[in-house]
Amino acid sequence: MSRLALGRLAAAARPRATRGQLVAAVLCAALGFGLAVQVRSNQVAGLSTLSQSDLVRILDDVSQRTARLQAEARDLEDTRAAVTGGASGSRAALQEARARTRTLGILAGTVPATGPGIEFTITDPKNHVHADVLLDALEELRDAGAEAVEISSVGGEQVRVVVSTHLVDAAGGIQVDGTLLHSPYHFLVIGDPRTLAAALDIPGGVLDVLHQEGATGMVAQQDSLTITSLRPAPRPQYARPAPASGR
Numbered sequence: 043m044s045r046l047a048l049g050r051l052a053a054a055a056r057p058r059a060t061r062g063q064l065v066a067a068v069l070c071a072a073l074g075f076g077l078a079v080q081v082r083s084n085q086v087a088g089l090s091t092l093s094q095s096d097l098v099r100i101l102d103d104v105s106q107r108t109a110r111l112q113a114e115a116r117d118l119e120d121t122r123a124a125v126t127g128g129a130s131g132s133r134a135a136l137q138e139a140r141a142r143t144r145t146l147g148i149l150a151g152t153v154p155a156t157g158p159g160i161e162f163t164i165t166d167p168k169n170h171v172h173a174d175v176l177l178d179a180l181e182e183l184r185d186a187g188a189e190a191v192e193i194s195s196v197g198g199e200q201v202r203v204v205v206s207t208h209l210v211d212a213a214g215g216i217q218v219d220g221t222l223l224h225s226p227y228h229f230l231v232i233g234d235p236r237t238l239a240a241a242l243d244i245p246g247g248v249l250d251v252l253h254q255e256g257a258t259g260m261v262a263q264q265d266s267l268t269i270t271s272l273r274p275a276p277r278p279q280y281a282r283p284a285p286a287s288g289r
Contacts, residue, residue: 100244103186106237110187148190151202151273155190160238161262162229163196169225170255173209173216176227179248180207183231186241190232192269195223200271225257235263 147153162179164171176193180203183191191203201207201218210217215224231238239261242248252259 103237103240103244106234106240107186110234110237149204150275151190151204151271152275154268154270154272155232156266156268157189157232158235158265159188159190159230159232159263159267160235161264161267162231162242163260164225164227164229164252164257165260166225166227166252166255166257168256171216171225171227171252171257173211175248175251175255176216176218177209178251179229179242180209182241182248183229183233183238186233186237188231188233188238190269192230192271193218193223194228194230194271196226196228198223202269202271202273204273206276230267230269232267232269235265239263 144153148155162183164176164179180191192200193203194200195215199221201221201223203218207219212222215222216227217223242259242261249259249261
């Protein structure tokens with residue numbers, strides 16, 4: 043068989059797009075473009091409906107979070123330079139290890155904590171505030187840089203919030219790690235006061251949700267707070283330190 047004949051056979055064997063398939067492809071591409079434009083338009087429209095003060099508040103919140111992350115990155119770079127700095131590296135590494143131990147103790151809730159922050163009180167006279175609203179408040183505060191949190195009923199038992207903290211609706215209130223709390227709910231939060239307060243007051247945020255539920259949220263910025271409630275250090279049941287891998 044000649045080379046020309048082989049070429050014709052190969053061309054015939056290749057699948058050919060029908061006119062219907064081409065039309066469908068064009069329609070899919072147009073639909074995808076239209077959806078992308080619509081999503082972008084909705085995002086712009088959502089911002090365009092906000093007042094100037096709301097837009098300024100959102101921008102300020104984003105700027106503060108960016109500045110905080112940049113400061114943390116600089117601190118980490120300084121620490122790396124210190125612990126790898128020749129003869130003084132061992133001493134710096136020991137000091138860093140001790141500082142990390144104190145930091146982990148605060149995050150795990152095993153040691154008291156003090157520092158600036160906010161007091162946040164939720165008053166819910168109609169019992170319309172459920173566990174999901176308190177959880178949203180915690181998430182907003184964590185995203186805003188909260189470093190230690192305590193929740194209590196005003197004048198009642200205090201619960202230190204940690205990574206494993208869970209909230210469940212219960213008769214008469216909300217259970218936080220098995221402790222029943224009731225309105226008014228009182229938060230002590232250590233972190234940058236201005237950033238924490240702004241995170242709760244963003245449009246459509248926690249304070250707006252509370253207002254929609256017939257509840258109120260009061261935020262007071264404080265120069266110094268002390269959280270004394272503690273959590274026992276958990277003991278792992280199955281996990282063990284992994285052996286160091288050889289190099």
